[in-house]
Amino acid sequence: MNSARPQWFTRGIEHIWLPYTQMKTAPEPLAVVRTDGSRILLADGRELIDGIASWWTACHGYNHPHIHAAVAEQLARMPHIMFGGLAHEPALTLARRLAALLPTGLDRVFFCDSGSVAVEVAMKMAVQLWLNQGNSQRSRFVAFRGGYHGDTFAAMSVCDPEEGMHGLFAKVLPQQLIVDLPLDALSRQTFDGLLERYAKELAGIIVEPLVQGAGGMLFHPPQVLRHLRAAADRYGLLLIFDEIFTGFGRSGTLFACEAAGVRPDIITLSKALTGGTIGLGATVATNQVFEAFLSDVPDHALMHGPTFMANPLACAAANASLDLFEREPRLGQVAAIEAALVRGLEPARALPHVRDVRVKGAIGVVELDRIDDLRALKRCFVEAGVFVRPFRNIVYLTPAFTISEEELNRLTGAVVSVLEKWTRP
Numbered sequence: 397m398n399s400a401r402p403q404w405f406t407r408g409i410e411h412i413w414l415p416y417t418q419m420k421t422a423p424e425p426l427a428v429v430r431t432d433g434s435r436i437l438l439a440d441g442r443e444l445i446d447g448i449a450s451w452w453t454a455c456h457g458y459n460h461p462h463i464h465a466a467v468a469e470q471l472a473r474m475p476h477i478m479f480g481g482l483a484h485e486p487a488l489t490l491a492r493r494l495a496a497l498l499p500t501g502l503d504r505v506f507f508c509d510s511g512s513v514a515v516e517v518a519m520k521m522a523v524q525l526w527l528n529q530g531n532s533q534r535s536r537f538v539a540f541r542g543g544y545h546g547d548t549f550a551a552m553s554v555c556d557p558e559e560g561m562h563g564l565f566a567k568v569l570p571q572q573l574i575v576d577l578p579l580d581a582l583s584r585q586t587f588d589g590l591l592e593r594y595a596k597e598l599a600g601i602i603v604e605p606l607v608q609g610a611g612g613m614l615f616h617p618p619q620v621l622r623h624l625r626a627a628a629d630r631y632g633l634l635l636i637f638d639e640i641f642t643g644f645g646r647s648g649t650l651f652a653c654e655a656a657g658v659r660p661d662i663i664t665l666s667k668a669l670t671g672g673t674i675g676l677g678a679t680v681a682t683n684q685v686f687e688a689f690l691s692d693v694p695d696h697a698l699m700h701g702p703t704f705m706a707n708p709l710a711c712a713a714a715n716a717s718l719d720l721f722e723r724e725p726r727l728g729q730v731a732a733i734e735a736a737l738v739r740g741l742e743p744a745r746a747l748p749h750v751r752d753v754r755v756k757g758a759i760g761v762v763e764l765d766r767i768d769d770l771r772a773l774k775r776c777f778v779e780a781g782v783f784v785r786p787f788r789n790i791v792y793l794t795p796a797f798t799i800s801e802e803e804l805n806r807l808t809g810a811v812v813s814v815l816e817k818w819t820r821p
């Protein structure tokens with residue numbers, strides 16, 4: 397092992413501000429020099445098996461040659477061109493392909509550069525749809541406890557109040573209706589009552605379908621989404637599915653809305669859209685939503701346009717990623733991962749302080765009562781040769797769909813053995 401820190405690290409670390417990190421006390425990040433498949437190679441020579449796939453993006457593993465070739469070819473031809481007044485093949489092909497994959501009617505794709513911005517655009521679409529009809533009252537959203545939709549301001553306002561930092565930013569966040577998911581008779585009654593009471597102020601409902609990810613890796617059944625669809629229809633609200641985490645096979649089907657048999661009015665995509673290669677977001681609306689913006693009044697146009705929207709490199713990566721979903725047995729691999737996660741994580745259920753073990757698609761979760769020292773636990777995983785990033789009381793795995801059986805066994809084995817030591821009284 398080479399323990400020397402590379403020069404770029406020593407010279408640059410003093411100038412960097414890291415995500416979700418208390419910079420005063422945080423340990424240094426791990427210096428990475430290369431990725432390959434499900435492996436992360438560190439500057440000191442160690443190799444880790446990746447359990448997170450870079451926040452769930454690298455669904456085909458790192459450095460897939462097909463995506464690599466598509467991006468290299470696009471790089472040589474046209475790395476970027478503005479999307480105002482100009483159009484290019486990778487974006488138009490991608491829009492057509494996404495529309496073909498999504499439920500019928502979700503036909504209009506607005507590209508941006510990240511998940512949070514895709515959510516901002518979805519919320520703006522919903523509010524402006526009402527404004528275009530002369531209704532300025534309907535500007536609020538119903539969102540759910542346990543939800544996470546991003547870190548920009550409108551996105552934060554629809555996150556779980558604690559996770560979304562509502563308290564800290566209370567004065568600047570739009571006030572939304574944050575409620576429990578209608579999971580049982582009582583919560584359905586509360587939800588229906590709130591909608592009845594506030595419908596005239598509401599633009600839409602936003603939810604992560606089937607799996608609430610960063611808010612706690614919580615699963616809910618499809619009936620919940622059918623209830624939301626019916627409620628949205630009852631009051632003319634827009635139903636927004638944020639599939640930034642669940643989309644592209646992560647929850648077992650290509651999109652979670654398929655499994656639920658529910659078509660939203662707007663869907664947001666990002667993360668695995670490019671196979672984790674380059675940032676790209678998409679907000680896809682039904683024709684009905686799109687048509688509410690068609691007008692002789694210029695201001696009725698959708699008022700949004702990120703500089704790097706529809707970046708050709710990102711679109712080329714996304715098209716290549718969709719090729720891989722067509723050519724390679726990704727959903728079969730997800731089913732095999734699901735079975736292996738169930739088998740591999742089951743022994744954790746018997747450990748003290750383990751509250752729940754749950755698996756859906758390529759998402760495996762061990763929920764503990766609490767984790768007192770997250771930093772130390774993260775260190776234990778690295779020492780065990782895996783990259784796993786627990787948060788709050790949750791240890792989870794979201795590996796690449798191309799991970800080998802042996803690598804996956806090593807990941808689940810590491811989770812169980814590290815937690816065995818960790819939870820020992």
Ligand code: PLP
Nearest residue numbers: 510511512544545546609640641
């Ligand atoms: N929505 C969901 C469901 C997410 O999981 C995330 C990121 O974790 C986002 C939105 C925000 O995406 P980004 O981090 O690309 O802004």
